[in-house]
Amino acid sequence: MAPQTMRQWTVEGKDGFDSLKLNEKAKVPELGDKDVLVKMHFASLNYRDLIIPKGKYPFPEKPGVVPGSDGAGTVEAVGSRVTRFKPGDKVVTLFNQGHLAGSLDGASLQTGLGGAMDGTLREYAAFDEQGLVSAPKNLNLAEASTLSCAALTAWNALYGLESRALKPGDTVLTQGTGGVSIFALQFAKAAGATVISTTSSAEKAKTLKKLGADHVINYKENPNWGEEAKKLTPGGIGVGHIVEVGGPTTMAQSLKAVKIDGVISIIGFLGGMSKDQPTFLECLNNICTVRGALVGSRLQFEDMNAAIEANDIHPVVDEKQFDLSQLKEAYQYQWDQKHFGKLTVKIA
Incomplete structure (x- = not known):
C-alpha cells in the first residue's frame, strides 16, 4: 500500500x-x-x-x-x-x-x-x-x-515523416552532445546510416566517435561546418536528415549541409534566439523540408x-x-x- x-x-x-x-x-x-x-x-x-x-x-x-x-x-x-x-x-x-x-x-x-x-x-x-x-x-x-x-524526439526526427523515414545508407547530422543528439546518433547507427556529428571540444569528439559517429566536426574550429558536412557526404550531395537543436543561430549552417529533398527537424533552440537567421526562401533555394518536432x-x-x-x-x-x-x-x-x-x- x-x-x-x-x-x-x-x-x-x-x-x-x-x-x-x-x-x-x-x-x-x-x-x-x-x-x-x-x-x-x-x-x-x-x-x-x-x-x-x-x-x-x-x-x-x-x-x-x-x-x-x-x-x-x-x-x-x-x-x-x-x-x-x-x-x-x-x-x-x-x-x-x-x-x-x-x-x-x-x-x-x-x-x-x-x-x-x-x-x-x-x-x-x-x-x-x-x-x-x-x-x-x-x-x-x-x-x-x-x-x-529526448529519445522520442530523436526517433520522431528520423522516422516521423513516413515518406522520408530514415533508411540504411542515409546520412544523418547531429549537433552537440545533448540527449536528443546522442539518441539520434545511436538510432541512426542502429539503422545502418552514416552519422556526422558536431561538437565544441576534442574530448567530446572522442566520445562521439566511441558512440559510432563516422565524422566529427568541431564547430568552434570550423564555424562554416555546414559546408564541411556536405563535403563529407557521398558525392557531396548533402545530408538527408538533420536534427536541428540550436535553432535560429545554427539554422544557416544546417541549410548549407542539407541535400535536395532532405529533412531538417527543428527540435530546440539551445543556441538562443536571433534576428539574424535564414528566411523561408532558404528552404526553397535548398529544396528541403523544414519541420518542427515536439516529442x-x-x-x-x-x-x-x-x-x-x-x-x-x-x-x-x-x-x-x-x-x-x-x-x-x-x-x-x-x-x-x-x-x-x-x-x-x-x-x-
Missing part, C-alpha cells in the same frame, strides 16, 4: 530555480477507474524543465505545476477499469499524455507533463493508463527514465522501445546522479552544461 503523503516539487513563480519548492507532505493522488498509480523511481531532466521556472517556456503551463517531463517507475495500484497494466509492471511516462497516435493536435498539446499537467518529480504519480508505456526489458529504470522526451506519440514510443530492445541500445547517462532533495542542484548542474548525455534524479 502506498503511504498517504509523499515528497513532491512544485514550480511557484518564474524567478529561476529558487521558484522550485519542495513539499515534504504532499497528498498521494487518488485513483480514478482508468488511472495507474506509479511509484516513481527515476526522472531525467530536459532543457524545457530548466526554462519553465525561468519563465521562458513557449508552450502551455499551469501555475504551481509539479515539474518533470520524463520518469520511470513501478505500478503500485490500478483503477477498476485498467487493462493495460498491473501492479509490479515497470513503466515509462508519455510526455504529451493525450498524444496516442498520428499528428499532435491542439488538445494533446495541452497534456504535456511538467508544464500543462503535473509531472514526474514526486514520489507517487497517477496517470491515465493510456499515458504510459512498458519500459524496455533491456534497460534499468534509470536508463528508461531518459526516454520520454512524439505513444505509438511511436512503442515502436522506438521495440527497436531499443532489438538492438540492445542503452541511453548515455551522466555519471553524476542527484537525489530528489537535490533538485535545485541538479537543475544548476545541467544549466551549467556539466552533464554528458542524460542527467537523472533518483526518487525511490
Whole structure:
C-alpha cells in the first residue's frame, strides 16, 4: 500500500530555480477507474524543465505545476477499469499524455507533463493508463527514465515523416552532445546510416566517435561546418536528415549541409534566439523540408522501445546522479552544461 503523503516539487513563480519548492507532505493522488498509480523511481531532466521556472517556456503551463517531463517507475495500484497494466509492471511516462497516435493536435498539446499537467518529480504519480508505456526489458529504470522526451524526439526526427523515414545508407547530422543528439546518433547507427556529428571540444569528439559517429566536426574550429558536412557526404550531395537543436543561430549552417529533398527537424533552440537567421526562401533555394518536432506519440514510443530492445541500445547517462532533495542542484548542474548525455534524479 502506498503511504498517504509523499515528497513532491512544485514550480511557484518564474524567478529561476529558487521558484522550485519542495513539499515534504504532499497528498498521494487518488485513483480514478482508468488511472495507474506509479511509484516513481527515476526522472531525467530536459532543457524545457530548466526554462519553465525561468519563465521562458513557449508552450502551455499551469501555475504551481509539479515539474518533470520524463520518469520511470513501478505500478503500485490500478483503477477498476485498467487493462493495460498491473501492479509490479515497470513503466515509462508519455510526455504529451493525450498524444496516442498520428499528428499532435491542439488538445494533446495541452497534456504535456511538467508544464500543462503535473509531472514526474514526486514520489507517487497517477496517470491515465493510456499515458504510459512498458519500459524496455533491456534497460534499468534509470536508463528508461531518459526516454520520454529526448529519445522520442530523436526517433520522431528520423522516422516521423513516413515518406522520408530514415533508411540504411542515409546520412544523418547531429549537433552537440545533448540527449536528443546522442539518441539520434545511436538510432541512426542502429539503422545502418552514416552519422556526422558536431561538437565544441576534442574530448567530446572522442566520445562521439566511441558512440559510432563516422565524422566529427568541431564547430568552434570550423564555424562554416555546414559546408564541411556536405563535403563529407557521398558525392557531396548533402545530408538527408538533420536534427536541428540550436535553432535560429545554427539554422544557416544546417541549410548549407542539407541535400535536395532532405529533412531538417527543428527540435530546440539551445543556441538562443536571433534576428539574424535564414528566411523561408532558404528552404526553397535548398529544396528541403523544414519541420518542427515536439516529442512524439505513444505509438511511436512503442515502436522506438521495440527497436531499443532489438538492438540492445542503452541511453548515455551522466555519471553524476542527484537525489530528489537535490533538485535545485541538479537543475544548476545541467544549466551549467556539466552533464554528458542524460542527467537523472533518483526518487525511490
